[in-house]
Amino acid sequence: MDFTRRDLMRTTAGLAAGAALGGKLLGPTGARAQSDLSFKPEEGASLRVLRWSPFVKGDEEQWLALTKKFSEQTGVQVRVDKESWEDIRPKAAVAANVGSGPDIMLVWFDDPHQYPDKLLDVTDLADYLGGKYGGWYDGMADYARRDGKFIGLPLATIGNAIVYRESWVKEAGWSEFPTDTASFLELLKALQKNGHPGGFTHGHGVGDGNNYAHWLLWSHGGQMVDAGGKVVLDSAETMKSIEYAMELYKTFIPGTESWLDVNNNRAFLAGELSVIANGISAYYTPKNDPAQAELAADIRTCPLPIGPVGQSVELYQVTSAVIFAHTPYPNAAKEYLRFMYEEPQMQSWITASSAYCCQPLKAYENNPIWSSDRNYAPYAKASATLRPNGYAGPLGYASAGVMADYVLVDMYAEAVTGRSSPKEAIERAVKRANRYYSI
Amino acid sequence: MTTDTLGGVARRRPWISPHALRRNLVAWIFMLPAAALLVVFLTYPLGLGVWLGFTDARIGRPGMYVGLENFEMLWDDSVFWLSVFNTVLYTTVASLLKFALGFWLALLLNEHLPFKAFFRAIVLLPWVVPTVLSAIAFWWIYDAQFSIISWVLIKWGWIDAPINFLGDVANARASVIAANVWRGIPFVAITLLAGLQTISPSLYEAAALDGATAMQRLRYVTLPLLTPIIAIVMTFSVLFTFTDFQLIYVLTRGGPVNATHLMATLSFQRGISGGQLGEGAAIAVAMIPFLLAAILFSYFGLQRRRWQQGGTDR
Structure with missing residues (x-):
């Protein structure tokens, strides 16, 4: 399936030695030499792209505008369809299984690792882009890379940060939001006393539930598996994280164990909550609504507090662009992605996404969006501080299965609600995780 | 030749x-x-x-035949057994409530009410609204912070804090059952109403002449003649309830801590979201015996002439 060599068009002779090598061996300087990598779309090519429904309008408008520009330049017609982000996984799986459907999909998390052999190898493109634009962020690249080959291009990290009401935090006696987990707990206790509790999702919310559970675990140094994929969740660190979660939970607004992804936004915007962890949406909504200007002015964001582990580590939601091997137009598809990832396009898309989408390539971290609003800054680091799902083990069906089964989310929920003791909660989670990892 | x-x-x-x-x-x-x-x-x-269900198929990879391995794994899986328990509880309680309330409603609608056609149309509404829409409405009704029920009760001074509808295990189960009952009643009521209308008024007249009370007419005329319809309606009702998916998916995703996970939702979560097609299919296959039992009970039990005529097996 060597599409890449056969139709690859390189305008500069002599550089054909391999786009793959350039980025790695020569670094950023060598990258300039191959800055004109491009693929010649097949005769009569047309593409179907299936992406997730946008979280902000600007994202989709810009994506479609750029796609239109691509069509005008190359004559390749591109149809862009969208699906709710939670429906992307089954759709992508079906497309991969059946071998037809969209040519390109924007998928989530470990999806590329579930059917690596159904995806087009885009290492040449990934190395070219990585070389030209300062390299991919490690955590993001892990989602799209398998056995040293890129089976997709990391596209964006949907960041997650603390979103809080400044006046209430000040009222509770903190001039700055605490940066470590111990004082964070103290703050939440004080907030609850003042009648302005915080709340974090303990329910089956795909995004918020998993983000919170993974932050609890990782910030205390716990991990689901070791590098070999052996379940090592039963540890003193995990126990500490559960004990911490139980203390935090006591300060929450009631009902967080039933929350799905939207509940915390809703309660926060209604003034029921002082502190939540969320994407930028909790701020974006009031910011763009003149009627809520007062609320927007009181909202501040900051990274989640750092735990005993001493550094920011978070899950976030990572999306990658994949090309299915079944596409009849692999070069058109690659050219489309190349076009979208080049600086003028990618930067304009990140800007239009209003801090929802954090860049995949380090050179784009200077995007003006991040400094355009003080509340955007914490989301700028999402791609740098993210840790892949199922850390430190291999990505694949086991890591995806454990997350989809809410093993970690349930472990904390069981313990904080008193359904079982922390020890039992860990034991049950280990047993459930082993069902995936032991095979 | x-x-x-x-x-x-x-x-x-x-x-x-x-x-x-x-x-x-x-x-x-x-x-x-x-x-x-x-x-x-x-x-x-x-x-x-x-x-x-008998393979280890995963999303993106055709499976190999593994015999009963998936079922053996499920046998040791506490979440699976919890979902079986939830499903049986959900089906039993919701079906009984749907039958009782639906039958009652059918009897009421069979009386000579003013605006009869209007009321009959209204009763159908919950059935007509797409499940996902009504589920979203219930999601708001059960919201941990913004529930209208909690709000009203707090206004009246009956409670101090919002009711934790979907967070507490017992509450969550009761809440999803209530939502299912609300949605399922019209089907039972309207079908039983159709059955009621096929019963000839002369039978009631004859019974009345013999001095039968209203209760006796219900017991010895209505019920026996209605049993075949009841059997069909309840079979379908049990099947719909047992395989319910949308309501749970919208309301709780199976939470809190899997207390409302039904076999259908767990099957989807494992098979599609989790990518383990084989295991998801195995959970779905595990539903078949329950469904067959419900059907067989209806056919061989409720449809027996002797039962229908108020007798017992000898």
Whole structure:
């Protein structure tokens, strides 16, 4: 399936030695030499792209505008369809299984690792882009890379940060939001006393539930598996994280164990909550609504507090662009992605996404969006501080299965609600995780 | 050949007469589209689903036959057993409530009410609204912070804090059952109403002449004549309830801590979201015995003439 060599068009002779090598061996300087990598779309090519429904309008408008520009330049017609982000996984799986459907999909998390052999190898493109634009962020690249080959291009990290009401935090006696987990707990206790509790999702919310559970675990140094994929969740660190979660939970607004992804936004915007962890949406909504200007002015964001582990580590939601091997137009598809990832396009898309989408390539971290609003800054680091799902083990069906089964989310929920003791909660989670990892 | 030796008579009498053959052929041709539809869209997917349950298929990878391995794994899985318990509880309680309330509603609607047609149309509404829409409405009704029920009760001073509808295990189960009952009542009520209307008024008149009370008329006239319909309605109701998915998916995703996970939602979570097609299919296959039992009970139990006539097996 060597599409890449056969139709690859390189305008500069002599550089054909391999786009793959350039980025790695020569670094950023060598990258300039191959800055004109491009693929010649097949005769009569047309593409179907299936992406997730946008979280902000600007994202989709810009994506479609750029796609239109691509069509005008190359004559390749591109149809862009969208699906709710939670429906992307089954759709992508079906497309991969059946071998037809969209040519390109924007998928989530470990999806590329579930059917690596159904995806087009885009290492040449990934190395070219990585070389030209300062390299991919490690955590993001892990989602799209398998056995040293890129089976997709990391596209964006949907960041997650603390979103809080400044006046209430000040009222509770903190001039700055605490940066470590111990004082964070103290703050939440004080907030609850003042009648302005915080709340974090303990329910089956795909995004918020998993983000919170993974932050609890990782910030205390716990991990689901070791590098070999052996379940090592039963540890003193995990126990500490559960004990911490139980203390935090006591300060929450009631009902967080039933929350799905939207509940915390809703309660926060209604003034029921002082502190939540969320994407930028909790701020974006009031910011763009003149009627809520007062609320927007009181909202501040900051990274989640750092735990005993001493550094920011978070899950976030990572999306990658994949090309299915079944596409009849692999070069058109690659050219489309190349076009979208080049600086003028990618930067304009990140800007239009209003801090929802954090860049995949380090050179784009200077995007003006991040400094355009003080509340955007914490989301700028999402791609740098993210840790892949199922850390430190291999990505694949086991890591995806454990997350989809809410093993970690349930472990904390069981313990904080008193359904079982922390020890039992860990034991049950280990047993459930082993069902995936032991095979 | 024997037919040859027997002569022309036998030859003119093949096992099907040409006329019948022609007629059957036409019948077969007419049945073919329906049969093809059933095979392609029902038999094949069902067969494939059952087969997947015996493989280790994952999303993006065809599976190998692994025998009962998936079922052995489920046997040791506490979440699976919890979902079985939830499903049985959900189905039993919701079906009984739907029957009791639906039957009551049907009896009421069968009386001579003013605006009868209007009320009958209104009753159908919960059934007409798409499940996902009504589920989203219930999601708001049960919201941990913004529930209208909590709000009203707090206004009245009956409670101090919002009710934790979907967070507490018992509350969550009761809440999803209530939502399912609300949605399922119209089907039971309207179908039973149709059954009630087929009962000849002369039977009631005769019973009344014999001095039967209203309760006795219900017990000895209405119920026996309605049993065949009840059997069908309840079979369908149990099947719908047992395989419910949308309501749970919208309201709780199976939470809190899997207390409302049904077999159907767990099957989806494992098979599609989690990518383990084989295991998801196995959970779905595990539903079949329960469903068969419900159907068999209805056919061999409720449809017995003796039962319908108020007697018992001897």
